[in-house]
Structure formats: structure tokens, C-alpha cells
Amino acid sequence: MTEQAASAGVGADASATAAAVVVMGVAGAGKSTLAAAVADRLGGVFVEADDLHSAEAKVQMAGGIPLTDDDRWPWLARVASRVRDELAAGRPVVVSCSALRRAYRDALMRDSGAELAFVHVHGSAAQLAERIGQRTGHFMPATMLPSQLATLEPLGDDEHGVVVPLDLPVETAAAQAVAFLDADAACRDRTPERPVS
Template sequence: MSTAPSQPRFEPARIIIVMGVSSSGKSTVGAALGRALHAPFLDGDRYHPEANVEKMRNGIALTDEDRWPWLEALTAALKEAAQKKGVAVGACSALKKAYRDFITEKAGEAVLFVYLDGSRDVIAERMARRNHEYMPTSLLDSQFATLEKPDPTTENVLNVPVTDSPEKIVRTVTGALDHLKTFKRWQ
């Protein structure tokens, strides 16, 4: 009999959001997870109002007031996609617990957050290698300052290390989605 603690079980959800700081791999993992589940994938970056994009492009961190309309628009789109297809996958930083609570409240149902957990050094290295349309490396510190790591004992979250390959992360997530296996979407 094993005495190792097991990962807490999460509440089954039709809406799955891959979350984490910029350059953690949200879009890459989210798109791969959507393909594996044969589910629509919605990238949260596409739901930012132009004013948010301009602020970030100019190296100005977003405030809570900037984020609420963005989170509401993304959540509405994810809810609609899940209603049509039975499941939907999104990518969204969801850095604060209040944001995750807001998303869940607006969805009106359980949302599973897949947290891509990585150190500042690993993320900084990734960020330096990529060219993002509007997220400069100067905003990395503000991302980590805003981040409230989700707690799997109190939140509906599955924590995975960003150092795993996207394929391994997708296998970890799909392996944990017992409630969706009846659809045999990825088998």
C-alpha cells in the first residue's frame, strides 16, 4: 500500500482552461489538448480589447479593471463552444484566484484550470526565445507579481510542470479526464 499523497481530484468540467504566465505554453498546450479532445480551442489573446493590446504592446501591465471585460468575453465564448460541442478548451493567464472565480461564476458551471507551473528562470528563457505580437519581456516580472498559484486542495485545478513536453502534458490531462472518456474523443 502506497503512503504517497495522491493529487486531489477535481470536479468534472466541460470547460478546460490552460493557464499560467506569459510564455508558459498556454496556446501550444491548449491547441494540442483541443485536438486530442476533438474540442474547439479558443486562445484568450484573441479576446482582449484593442486598448489592452496597446497597453501591453507599450510595456504597461494590465489592471484588474482592464481584465474583467476580457475574461467575461472569453468565458462567454467558451461556454457557447462547450454547449455546442460538449467540451471546450481555452488558453488564458487566469493569474489571480479572483479571475478564476470570476470565470467559473460567469460560466455558471465547473471550469477545470490546467496550471502550467514553471520557474521565473525557465519562463524568462522561453520568453527571450519567442517573438510575441504584444507581450514584451519587460512584463514578465509583473506576470509573476500578479500570479496567485492555484491550490489543488481548494481550487478546481490540475497542476503540471512546464518542463514536460506538450505531448506529455496533453497525456497527463487527458488521462485525468475520466468524465470525458465516455466520448472516446481522443481514443
């Protein structure tokens, strides 16, 4: 993982910006808000992975029961398929998707065929609890936060991603994310493709 590439002073260069981005993190962290802002900056499409859950999965989560891996795989496949479709149509795509575990992120890469970049919106447990408590009208109850945190696997050093603090103003966070994406795209241009594990 590249730590806060934004602070490296990399200038914005739309042509170098990764075309496929997943804004990840636990429920309520601020993924959708940031993903929409990043999509706007990239002139890309914002995809809300929550909209691709089955009705059954939403009922399950609304009832406070976390999804299992078996519940998640078909959902992740739908998210990846959507990414693939948008890229095939020539549109940059920014997805809001929890993508909590490494295996989920690898599956998204494998099934989309895209070299995804990840932006992890994160903060302390107290900040996350406060943030999810503010959210209204969502199927995911705040009681799911502990299971989300238990499932979360932070970005590995070998993943293309950056952590953005959840308490930044959204436009500041989006600027940090885009600076990272520019730096990451430039870095990929200089290095051979790595295999997806």
C-alpha cells in the same frame, strides 16, 4: 488542487473528461501550445483568450504596462461568454488564458456557468524567462514577466486543477493534463457541486 493526478494511473475515458478547461499561467509559459494539444485530444475547440483582448489592452501590454483588474474584468467576461457559447453548442472547449488570480478564475466559472478545470503550465522563474524569450511575434514583451509572476496566485487546494511542468514535451504534458481531467471528472461525479466563491 489534485497534485499530478496523471501519476495516479487513471485510465483515459473520454466520457468522463471535463468539457471545459482553462490552461493557465504567466505569459509565454506554453499555455496556447498545450491548450491546442489538449483540445485536439478531447476533440474540442481551442479558444485563445488573447484574441478576445480589446485593441487598447493589446497596445497597453505591448507598451509594457500591465493590465489592471478593471481592464481585465470585461476581457474575462468575453472569455467566459465564449466558453458558455461553445458548451451550449455541445462542444468541449479548452481555453488558453492567463487566469492569474483566484478571483479571475472564479469569475470565469461564475460567468461561464461551467465547472471549469484548470491546467497550470508552470516552471521556475529562470525557465519561464527562457521560454518567453524564445517567443516571437507576440504583443506581450518579455519585460512583463515579473509583473505576471507578482500577480500569479497558484491554484488553491479547493480548486479543480493540476500543475503541469513547462519543460515536458507537449504531447507528454497533454497526456498528463487529460489524465488529470479524467480523474477530476470522475471525482466530480461522486461529489456534490460546491458553490463558487
